[in-house]
């Protein structure tokens with residue numbers, strides 16, 4: 196029998212050139228602190244973790260995580276790897292429960308669940324490779340000819356450059372466009388007006404036949420959001436994303452009873468965490484992040500619960516693990532797509548670490564290969580000179 200032999204974790208620290216973002220490029224949870232200087236610090240992450248799970252026959256499955264990579268590495272090396280080594284990768288549900296229950300006191304949210312996610316994603320890649328099938332074929336197969344994508348960037352900045360970016364992206368056929376707010380409660384009425392000017396400019400650039408998504412990245416609060424929603428309604432947004440901090444479940448539920456659909460979940464963890472969002476009717480679109488929520492094993496269970504609640508799932512972030520889940524589930528209608536750009540906030544890093552992510556920038560759709568086993572990505576050494584790697 197083929198069993199898991201070893202797990203190799205690496206933290207990739209980006210040392211290459213970065214594009215300095217403009218001052219108010221996206222609100223975030225730290226804004227409330229009012230710290231002068233770099234309030235965007237908690238938003239940017241120029242580190243990534245790769246997790247390679249190898250079996251006794253030499254097959255390697257690749258997983259990854261982008262949340263606190265140094266801590267996740269330590270959690271995997273010291274706690275999770277010893278539980279997984281020696282197991283049959285096809286016993287993935289058992290392995291998942293073992294990781295979850297043995298670290299339950301500290302691991303069920305945050306760093307622990309991110310570590311579980313990285314290993315679980317690697318195990319699915321491994322299963323695909325061992326079975327000679329793409330992961331989506333193991334999850335239910337093809338539910339759509341190709342995956343429609345929405346363009347996710349349009350950080351707040353000078354209005355003319357946001358409009359130029361939107362106009363350029365429009366030519367590519369994306370089904371929707373997500374823009375970020377630059378101003379929140381501390382910026383008062385003047386900031387509200389700045390926010391509205393930018394939403395109006397982007398709506399003008401993309402017209403009225405494609406979706407407009409709005410993202411606050413937990414940088415607002417309940418009161419501010421309630422004041423903003425009536426002003427935003429006329430732009431017919433597809434959704435308003437993470438207006439309040441992730442723990443404010445009641446805030447989400449209250450807002451979601453209003454006229455603009457509320458989306459969220461990229462900072463929620465595990466099946467039961469996401470089930471609670473659904474039970475409380477806290478979101479109209481669920482956006483778990485596969486490499487935080489508990490990997491593909493947890494994501495697939497959440498997909499079933501969300502489908503039963505008639506809530507579409509549009510996972511947070513581009514990346515292959517999300518695309519395979521989207522391809523295999525009718526209830527995942529479109530995918531978030533981070534266009535390939537120079538390194539800015541850090542979302543772009545996976546294009547510099549992996550090879551194989553499909554390109555949606557031709558026509559706004561992406562495709563998965565029916566004949567490529569596993570997730571279909573490899574770790575590349577093309578940009579190694581820009582990384583400092585912790586083994």
Ligand SMILES: [Mg+2]
Pocket residue numbers: 410412436437461511
């Ligand atoms: Mg988001």
